[in-house]
Amino acid sequence: xxxxxxxxxxxxxxxxxxxxxxxxxxxxxxxxxxxxxxxxxxxxxxxxxxxxxxxxxxxxxxxxxxxxxxxxxxxxxxxxxxxxxxxxxxxxxxxxxxxxxxxxxxxxxxxxxxxxxxxxxxxxxxxxxxxxxxxxxxxxxxxxxxxxxxxxxxxxxxxxxxxxxxxxxxxxxxxxxxxxxxxxxxxxxxxxxxxxxxxxxxxxxxxxxxxxxxxxxxxxxxxxxxxxxxxxxxxxxxxxxxxxxxxxxxxxxxxxxxxxxxxxxxxxxxxxxxxxxxxxxxxxxxxxxxxxxxxxxxxxxxxxxxxxxxxxxxxxxxxxxxx
Amino acid sequence: xxxxxxxxxxxxxxxxxxxxxxxxxxxxxxxxxxxxxxxxxxxxxxxxxxxxxxxxxxxxxxxxxxxxxxxxxxxxxxxxxxxxxxxxxxxxxxxxxxxxxxxxxxx
Numbered sequence: 001x002x003x004x005x006x007x008x009x010x011x012x013x014x015x016x017x018x019x020x021x022x023x024x025x026x027x028x029x030x031x032x033x034x035x036x037x038x039x040x041x042x043x044x045x046x047x048x049x050x051x052x053x054x055x056x057x058x059x060x061x062x063x064x065x066x067x068x069x070x071x072x073x074x075x076x077x078x079x080x081x082x083x084x085x086x087x088x089x090x091x092x093x094x095x096x097x098x099x100x101x102x103x104x105x106x107x108x109x110x111x112x113x114x115x116x117x118x119x120x121x122x123x124x125x126x127x128x129x130x131x132x133x134x135x136x137x138x139x140x141x142x143x144x145x146x147x148x149x150x151x152x153x154x155x156x157x158x159x160x161x162x163x164x165x166x167x168x169x170x171x172x173x174x175x176x177x178x179x180x181x182x183x184x185x186x187x188x189x190x191x192x193x194x195x196x197x198x199x200x201x202x203x204x205x206x207x208x209x210x211x212x213x214x215x216x217x218x219x220x221x222x223x224x225x226x227x228x229x230x231x232x233x234x235x236x237x238x239x240x241x242x243x244x245x246x247x248x249x250x251x252x253x254x255x256x257x258x259x260x261x262x263x264x265x266x267x268x269x270x271x272x273x274x275x276x277x278x279x280x281x282x283x284x285x286x287x288x289x290x291x292x293x294x295x296x297x298x299x300x301x302x303x304x305x306x307x308x309x310x311x312x313x314x315x316x317x318x319x320x321x322x323x
Numbered sequence: 324x325x326x327x328x329x330x331x332x333x334x335x336x337x338x339x340x341x342x343x344x345x346x347x348x349x350x351x352x353x354x355x356x357x358x359x360x361x362x363x364x365x366x367x368x369x370x371x372x373x374x375x376x377x378x379x380x381x382x383x384x385x386x387x388x389x390x391x392x393x394x395x396x397x398x399x400x401x402x403x404x405x406x407x408x409x410x411x412x413x414x415x416x417x418x419x420x421x422x423x424x425x426x427x428x429x430x
Contacts, residue, residue, distance in 0.1 A: 087351030170350035177342035262401030
């Protein structure tokens with residue numbers, strides 16, 4: 001069986017597994033569907049791993065460390081299973097926790113690719129900062145109903161929306177992507193096919209020789225032997241720093257501007273007081289995330305112009321008008 | 324430790340993981356109805372792209388892919404801050420996280 005055909009088959013099996021594991025209100029699609037889904041997913045991953053390992057071990061030269069492919073299998077399997085659980089777990093808190101596992105295993109994959117700085121930045125920024133923010137918002141925006149049993153889940157968490165069509169479309173995309181990635185007609189590293197003179201003409205400051213001299217212990221640049229000797233000791237962080245600050249100074253400034261705008265925008269959006277709904281008793285307009293001092297419920301409701309409007313009209317004006 | 328570029332086949336393995344993470348994120352974004360989990364799935368799509376970029380950086384033996392990951396992280400952080408602020412605002416309006424509670428925004 002050829003590798004692309006096996007990958008397509010694995011995509012179909014994975015789609016079936018994901019479909020069985022989707023949260024569904026009421027009876028499952030087939031009996032024992034909740035047990036069959038993870039089993040089918042594990043079987044798919046196992047078969048896929050066997051096929052890919054055969055493909056890999058016959059060629060030998062991978063560019064990874066001798067144990068690199070073992071780590072690839074471990075981290076890749078963990079990340080895929082955790083990713084499947086992120087989108088099938090009915091409780092958002094557990095989805096966020098499984099996503100942390102996705103981040104950690106992706107960081108492991110990056111260490112396998114000798115991108116240590118990126119792995120640690122992923123852990124700190126994603127696993128630390130962003131996921132803690134998600135946790136805070138999940139806690140701020142949770143319903144007051146107890147979340148102990150599956151029956152207490154709100155309906156929008158307990159049932160998936162159009163699971164069959166979404167899974168079919170998603171795994172069709174995945175099958176096409178895998179078919180391109182494992183296309184056997186792509187054999188060589190395309191960098192080797194481009195003449196060095198052409199690269200130098202296109203990128204005058206960043207030739208292929210200059211880039212490889214940062215990395216290889218046997219530098220190909222004969223003109224600067226001592227610079228190459230220094231370049232051997234350059235760490236991953238220093239390489240990224242040089243590339244970041246010499247190649248993209250304008251982009252760094254723009255990234256800072258974007259972060260500042262996002263921060264100001266988040267403050268402005270989160271501070272906007274929504275008009276209370278007509279069926280609310282008056283204190284419900286401000287959520288649990290609102291600061292107590294900024295709560296307009298302290299004022300009489302008729303004094304607030306936003307509250308006098310019906311919610312359909314005031315829906316957008318509350319964002320724009322300074323509260 | 325001498326480093327060499329990974330082979331095309333090895334690159335395909337890492338691209339497969341990245342594509343699978345991206346596709347699972349797409350599926351989750353479409354199927355889940357909780358606003359927070361939908362944005363979590365966009366973060367998972369970012370993860371797939373990041374794995375792909377780092378694998379390409381190793382394949383071409385330069386750090387351009389890893390440098391681009393920094394900007395991806397920047398955009399992801401900005402997106403998370405804005406999206407979560409919007410989620411808090413929407414929850415305070417309708418007391419629900421259901422995405423279908425806002426179907427009137429379709430116009």
